[in-house]
Amino acid sequence: MTRTGTRTTSNPALPSIDPDCTTWRDSAMCRRLVVLKVYSQKEIYELFFPTRSSDPRLILDAKAICSSCPVRAECLAEAIDFNQYRWGIHGGLTADARRLMVSERRRAYKAG
Numbered sequence: 001m002t003r004t005g006t007r008t009t010s011n012p013a014l015p016s017i018d019p020d021c022t023t024w025r026d027s028a029m030c031r032r033l034v035v036l037k038v039y040s041q042k043e044i045y046e047l048f049f050p051t052r053s054s055d056p057r058l059i060l061d062a063k064a065i066c067s068s069c070p071v072r073a074e075c076l077a078e079a080i081d082f083n084q085y086r087w088g089i090h091g092g093l094t095a096d097a098r099r100l101m102v103s104e105r106r107r108a109y110k111a112g
């Protein structure tokens with residue numbers, strides 16, 4: 001995994017996915033990194049919900065975490081299903097990227 005900002009997201013101590021987990025969120029990499037105390041809950045929030053004044057490298061760090069997340073597809077699908085286009089990084093995409101993806105899909109669907 002790449003080091004793009006202030007902290008590496010690589011952690012060989014990460015456990016495998018718990019087979020007893022009940023929802024996809026139990027396997028979320030962003031959640032696991034908090035449980036393992038790699039990041040605090042506040043740090044994860046700052047990574048995944050950047051503001052206009054946030055360091056752009058934080059977005060790259062969040063995307064790097066998502067790239068190794070086993071439930072990335074589920075996370076992205078839920079963000080799109082619930083119209084979460086305004087804020088946050090979900091499924092490895094920023095709000096703008098999700099909005100663009102949906103727009104392109106609609107255009108392709110209409111074009112047949």
Ligand code: SF4
Binds near residue numbers: 069072
């Ligand atoms: S894809 Fe990213 S935001 Fe979604 S659960 Fe995984 S790590 Fe968290």
